Structure formats: C-alpha cells, structure tokens
Amino acid sequence: MDTVLQFFNEQLIMIYLLIFTIILGFEVISKVPTVLHTPLMSGANAVSGVVIIGAILLIRQADSGDVLQLGLGTLGVILGMTNVIGGFAVTDRMLEMFKKKKK
Amino acid sequence: MLISLINLSYLIGAVAFVWGLRLLSSPDTARRGNILASIGMGIAILATLVAPISGGDNNYLWILIGLVVGGGIGWVAAKRIAMTAMPQMVSVFNGLGGACATVLALAELFKYYDGTMTMGLGQLGIVLFTLLIGAVSFTGSMLAFGKLDGRIKDKHVILPGHTIINIILLVVVLALAVWLMIQGSAAGTGLMVVFLVASLLYGFSFVAPIGGADMPVVISLLNSFTGLSAAAAGLIYGNQIMLVGGILVGAAGTILTVLMCDAMNRSLLNVIIGGFGSAGGGSKGESGDQVAKEATVTDASIQLFYANSVMFVPGYGLAVAQAQKALKELDDLLEGNNVDVKYAIHPVAGRMPGHMNVLLAEADVPYPKLLDLEDANAALKDTDTVVIVGANDVVNPAALDDPGSPIYGMPVLEVWNAKNIIVLKRSMSPGYAGIQNPLFFHEKNRMLFGDAKDSIQKLVQEVKNM
Structure with missing residues (x-):
C-alpha cells in the first residue's frame, strides 16, 4: 500500500494530466458524423504511434554495446514509425477523396 | 535553455494532437486536422531526438535505421493499398502501435531483471499493463486483419466453448501479472516470456469469436486499446506527450465503440461474448414455404x-x-x-x-x-x-x-x-x-x-x- 501511495505522490502531475486529458478527449471528439468515422479512427490510430518517442528514448539511453536494448529499441522505432507515417498518409488519402467531391 | 525548448515543443505537439483531432471530427476541416496532428508528431519526434539525456550513447545510427525502414514501409503501404482494403490496413497499423508499446515494456523488464534498473511496485504494474494491453492490441488487430482480408474465416478460429476459454485465459493472464508483481525482480525473464505469450494468446482468442457485423465494434475497441498502451508507456517514461496522445486515441476509440454498439442496440459485453450468428436458434425461421419474387x-x-x-x-x-x-x-x-x-x-x-x-x-x-x-x-x-x-x-x-x-x-x-x-x-x-x-x-x-x-x-x- 505504501509503495502505491508513494507512486501516486511521485506521479501526481501525470495523474492530473491523465484525468484531464480523458475528459478533454471525450469533449473534443464526442460528436462525429458517420462520414468521418473511418478517418477519425485512422487519424487517431496514427497519433497512437506517439509511442515511438519511448522507443527513441530507449535507444538513446542505451549503451552502444547493449545489442538487446538497441535491437528492441530499433524494432520499436520501426513499428512506431510505420504506424505514424502509414496512419497519417492513409488518412490523408481518404480525406482527399472526401474533399474532391464537395460541390 | 535546451530543456525548456524541448518541453515547449512537447507542449506544442500535445496541443496539435488535441486540436487536430477536434478538426478531424468535422468534414470541412478534417484534412487540416490530420495534417496538424502529423506536424505535432513531427515536432515531438524531433524534440525527442535532440533532448538532453542522462547516460547512454545516443546511438543515432540505430534510430535512423528504424525511422527510415519504418517510414518507408508505412509510406509505401499507405500509397499502394487499394482504397477498398482500407479496413485491413488501418487494422495492421493499429496492431503495430500496440506491438511497439509491448516492445518498450519488454525492454524495461529486461533491464529490471538483469539488475541494471530498479522499479517500484506501481512502476512495475504499469510496465506489465503496457505489455499486456499492447500485446492484446497487436494479436487482436492482426487477427482482425486476417478476418477483414478474408484470409481467416470465423469458423476456423472459434473453438467450442470459446467464451469459457477466453475467461480462463484472462484469469491466467491476470494471475501471472499479480504473480510477477509479488515476485518482483526475483521473477526473472522466463516468467516474463510466459506472461508475454499468454497476453499475445489472449489477444488472439479475444477477437476470435467476434466477427461479421460486429467487426466495426472490435476494430474501434482495439484502436482504443492501442491508445491506452501508448498512454501507459508514457507513464513509464514520464513523458507527457505520449500520455496525452495515447489518452486521446483511447477516447476516440471508446467513443466510436460506443457509437457502434448503440447502432446495434447491444452492449459491449454482449458483443465481446459474441455468438451473433450462433444465437439465431430462437428465431422463427419462417422462410420454408415462402417464395421470393424475382425481377428481371x-x-x-x-x-x-x-x-x-x-x-x-x-x-x-x-x-x-x-x-x-x-x-x-x-x-x-x-x-x-x-x-x-x-x-x-x-x-x-x-x-x-x-x-x-x-x-x-x-x-x-x-x-x-x-x-x-x-x-x-x-x-x-x-x-x-x-x-x-x-x-x-x-x-x-x-x-x-x-x-x-x-x-x-x-x-x-x-x-x-x-x-x-x-x-x-x-x-x-x-x-x-x-x-x-x-x-x-x-x-x-x-x-x-x-x-x-x-x-x-x-x-x-x-x-x-x-
């Protein structure tokens, strides 16, 4: 229990951020027309690639001889970057189609 | 000075995510929203590349290789894919995000078990959560990809009593997580691998019985899982923009999940337990003697x-x-x-x-x-x-x-x-x-x-x- 409380105190700002972002997220996105369901999903999907930042930090903080950490980090960067670039590019392609049609 | 610039960049990136997603939910501004979010991502990645770090050798070559390979794959896949294969593509990208979070959690655990790093109980719990939810999102999305692409038929992956199997698997996964937390650094990498495999298996098994008309629900749900895994990884690194980005995705995915469930007037639990087709026994099935009229x-x-x-x-x-x-x-x-x-x-x-x-x-x-x-x-x-x-x-x-x-x-x-x-x-x-x-x-x-x-x-x- 003590360790949990200690963790809570150490991470207080992050926990505030967590809760407020949840509320903000629901407020900002709540009303989505059907036409945008797929682009929103795929755009949000690209944003979830933000996890790549962790992979970059992992590699930078590793020793140059630590092949395990470097290997995992590089795998992480590849996965994250595919998610980010692929996600944004595919969303843009979709939205470009929607745009063309406006009368 | 540099550190303030980095922090400011993260703040700008986070605001770009929020504003971008806001613009994405209206038809006239959606494209700008997507571009804005991608700029935010670019700023965040650049800031991470130059941020001052304590210890470590930077290893920029490895990062460069990762960025080029991943960026190349993503770009080519996004440009080449037929528009009609979009559901599969989105599913794959989603799974990769989850896999990335799992890889990060594994890297942390390796450091923890070989003694180069210590973790408190709360920290360990978050790392295990990241691993679990990222892994579920990964195998779940890959199976969803297989189903959407028509490579895997529902009947190939549904076992008799699948709901029971899923519940047992979930209990096993959670029990393993608790055991890993009790054992602390004494647990070792062997048990970690067991936990990883069980999590991957659960993701697959979780999506297996959900099919057909329920696919939109499960796709949105997996999307929100990936967001959660990114947010949890943000907690591991104490990185605000990962947390904000991840949570926003989690919210977007949850909103879509709820919309899809509402559209079918079913609860999420009902969808997850599944059996949309198999529950049809009670229906009247009055087609026997009726004849449909044909048109030329x-x-x-x-x-x-x-x-x-x-x-x-x-x-x-x-x-x-x-x-x-x-x-x-x-x-x-x-x-x-x-x-x-x-x-x-x-x-x-x-x-x-x-x-x-x-x-x-x-x-x-x-x-x-x-x-x-x-x-x-x-x-x-x-x-x-x-x-x-x-x-x-x-x-x-x-x-x-x-x-x-x-x-x-x-x-x-x-x-x-x-x-x-x-x-x-x-x-x-x-x-x-x-x-x-x-x-x-x-x-x-x-x-x-x-x-x-x-x-x-x-x-x-x-x-x-x-």
Missing part, C-alpha cells in the same frame, strides 16, 4: 428510370463486389433523367466504422448525398424505389417485430416504407450474421440475383438504352 434486369431498370426518387442501401456486399464505381455510374444516369438519388448509410454497414462512406467517396459520390440512419428513415417514406446492394441485416424487419431474432432491437433502415424494393443479391443465403431476412419475401420486394457489380452494369446498359 428490364423490370428493375424501368422501375429506376421512371422513379422520382431512388435510394441505394449499400452494405458489405458492395465492397466485396467492388461495385461502387458501377453504382456511381447508375446514379449519374438516373440523375441525368431527373431522378433524385440518395444513399442510406447504416452506421454498422460494412466492416469498420464509416466503411461505406469511404467506399462511396472513392467512387466520387458527393457526401451530402449520403443520409445517416435517421434522415434516411425519414426520407424512405417518400422514396419510390429502394435498391439494396449487398446489405442484409441492416434492413431486416425482424429487428423490429421478431423478439426471437438475435438482432431484435437493433435500429434498422425501414426500407419497406418505400414504394418498391429491389434487392441485389447472389443467392437466397442469409446475411453475415446468419439470420434469415423476411424482407426478401415482402410483397414490395423483387430479387435481382447475381453478382452486384454485374447486375448494376446490366442495369446501366438497360437504362442507357431507354
């Missing part, structure tokens, strides 16, 4: 040509037959003859949220012509002819009047309020959910059998000749 291409084209208003109801079959361009051609011909043409889009038509919208957009159908469920139902009363192209369960009257039907209570498009109905269909087989559709035997309905694309092309020819 000529009958159908006359009905379309002389109508004042026509409503197309697309479903997954439209995507399968790749008939969207032919449909648009028919639409243009009819519009040229002063027929008012609209499209009725059910929220769960297709295999991902908004699937039909993407498909029709690809065929250049202007989006104001697409009516959502409510507007379509209001307009259907004044519609002369409804043409159902590859949709089935979303136009099933049993949802309104047959309490024994597994889709009873689901809001549907009330196409029988129109004057005439034409159903384009390959055969009399029931829909994806395995439920017989009384609409086919409705007095107003005529069946036009054949491949949807083929039938529409024939209709186009007939209408041209009139």
Whole structure:
C-alpha cells in the first residue's frame, strides 16, 4: 500500500494530466458524423504511434554495446514509425477523396 | 535553455494532437486536422531526438535505421493499398502501435531483471499493463486483419466453448501479472516470456469469436486499446506527450465503440461474448414455404428510370463486389433523367466504422448525398424505389417485430416504407450474421440475383438504352 501511495505522490502531475486529458478527449471528439468515422479512427490510430518517442528514448539511453536494448529499441522505432507515417498518409488519402467531391 | 525548448515543443505537439483531432471530427476541416496532428508528431519526434539525456550513447545510427525502414514501409503501404482494403490496413497499423508499446515494456523488464534498473511496485504494474494491453492490441488487430482480408474465416478460429476459454485465459493472464508483481525482480525473464505469450494468446482468442457485423465494434475497441498502451508507456517514461496522445486515441476509440454498439442496440459485453450468428436458434425461421419474387434486369431498370426518387442501401456486399464505381455510374444516369438519388448509410454497414462512406467517396459520390440512419428513415417514406446492394441485416424487419431474432432491437433502415424494393443479391443465403431476412419475401420486394457489380452494369446498359 505504501509503495502505491508513494507512486501516486511521485506521479501526481501525470495523474492530473491523465484525468484531464480523458475528459478533454471525450469533449473534443464526442460528436462525429458517420462520414468521418473511418478517418477519425485512422487519424487517431496514427497519433497512437506517439509511442515511438519511448522507443527513441530507449535507444538513446542505451549503451552502444547493449545489442538487446538497441535491437528492441530499433524494432520499436520501426513499428512506431510505420504506424505514424502509414496512419497519417492513409488518412490523408481518404480525406482527399472526401474533399474532391464537395460541390 | 535546451530543456525548456524541448518541453515547449512537447507542449506544442500535445496541443496539435488535441486540436487536430477536434478538426478531424468535422468534414470541412478534417484534412487540416490530420495534417496538424502529423506536424505535432513531427515536432515531438524531433524534440525527442535532440533532448538532453542522462547516460547512454545516443546511438543515432540505430534510430535512423528504424525511422527510415519504418517510414518507408508505412509510406509505401499507405500509397499502394487499394482504397477498398482500407479496413485491413488501418487494422495492421493499429496492431503495430500496440506491438511497439509491448516492445518498450519488454525492454524495461529486461533491464529490471538483469539488475541494471530498479522499479517500484506501481512502476512495475504499469510496465506489465503496457505489455499486456499492447500485446492484446497487436494479436487482436492482426487477427482482425486476417478476418477483414478474408484470409481467416470465423469458423476456423472459434473453438467450442470459446467464451469459457477466453475467461480462463484472462484469469491466467491476470494471475501471472499479480504473480510477477509479488515476485518482483526475483521473477526473472522466463516468467516474463510466459506472461508475454499468454497476453499475445489472449489477444488472439479475444477477437476470435467476434466477427461479421460486429467487426466495426472490435476494430474501434482495439484502436482504443492501442491508445491506452501508448498512454501507459508514457507513464513509464514520464513523458507527457505520449500520455496525452495515447489518452486521446483511447477516447476516440471508446467513443466510436460506443457509437457502434448503440447502432446495434447491444452492449459491449454482449458483443465481446459474441455468438451473433450462433444465437439465431430462437428465431422463427419462417422462410420454408415462402417464395421470393424475382425481377428481371428490364423490370428493375424501368422501375429506376421512371422513379422520382431512388435510394441505394449499400452494405458489405458492395465492397466485396467492388461495385461502387458501377453504382456511381447508375446514379449519374438516373440523375441525368431527373431522378433524385440518395444513399442510406447504416452506421454498422460494412466492416469498420464509416466503411461505406469511404467506399462511396472513392467512387466520387458527393457526401451530402449520403443520409445517416435517421434522415434516411425519414426520407424512405417518400422514396419510390429502394435498391439494396449487398446489405442484409441492416434492413431486416425482424429487428423490429421478431423478439426471437438475435438482432431484435437493433435500429434498422425501414426500407419497406418505400414504394418498391429491389434487392441485389447472389443467392437466397442469409446475411453475415446468419439470420434469415423476411424482407426478401415482402410483397414490395423483387430479387435481382447475381453478382452486384454485374447486375448494376446490366442495369446501366438497360437504362442507357431507354
């Protein structure tokens, strides 16, 4: 229990951020027309690639001889970057189609 | 000085995410929103590359390799993929994000177990959570990809008593997590690998029984899982922008999940437990002695040509037959003859949220012509002819009047309020959910059998000749 409380105190700002972002997220996105369901999903999907930042930090903080950490980090960067670039590019392609049609 | 600049960049990146997603939820600004979010991502990545770090050798070459390889794969895949394969593509990208989070958690655990790093209990819990949810999102998304791509049929992966198996697996995974936390650094990498495998297995098994019309729900749910895994990884690194980005995705995914469930009038639990098709035993199944009336291409084209208003109801079959361009051609011909043409889009038509919208957009159908469920139902009363192209369960009257039907209570498009109905269909087989559709035997309905694309092309020819 003590360790949990200690963790809570150490991470207080992050926990505030967590809760407020949840509320903000629901407020900002709540009303989505059907036409945008797929682009929103795929755009949000690209944003979830933000996890790549962790992979970059992992590699930078590793020793140059630590092949395990470097290997995992590089795998992480590849996965994250595919998610980010692929996600944004595919969303843009979709939205470009929607745009063309406006009368 | 540098550190303040980095922090400021993260703040700008986070605001770009929030604002970008906000713009993404309105048609006029959606494209700008996506670009804004991607700029935010670029800023965040650049800041991470130059941020001062304590210890470590930077290893920029490794990062560069990762960025180039990943960026290349992502770019080529996004540009090459056919628009019709979009649901699969989104699913794959989503799974990769989850896999990335899992890899990060593994890296932390390796450091923890070989003694180069210590972790508190709370920290360890978050690392394990990241690993679990990332892994579930990864294998779940990959299976969803296989199902959407038609490589894996539902019946190949559903075991007898699958719900029980899933519950047991979940209990095992959670018990392993608790055990790892109790053991602390004494647990070792062996047990970690067991936990990883169990988590991966659970992701697969979790998605296995969910299929067909429930795909949009599970896709949105997996999307929100990936967001959660990114947010949890943000907590591991104490990185605000990862947390904000992840949570926003989690929120977007959750909102879509709820919208999809509402559209089917089912609870999320009901969808997860699944068995959409298998629960059909209680239905009346009154098709035995009824005969559906067939239409010829000529009958159908006359009905379309002389109508004042026509409503197309697309479903997954439209995507399968790749008939969207032919449909648009028919639409243009009819519009040229002063027929008012609209499209009725059910929220769960297709295999991902908004699937039909993407498909029709690809065929250049202007989006104001697409009516959502409510507007379509209001307009259907004044519609002369409804043409159902590859949709089935979303136009099933049993949802309104047959309490024994597994889709009873689901809001549907009330196409029988129109004057005439034409159903384009390959055969009399029931829909994806395995439920017989009384609409086919409705007095107003005529069946036009054949491949949807083929039938529409024939209709186009007939209408041209009139």
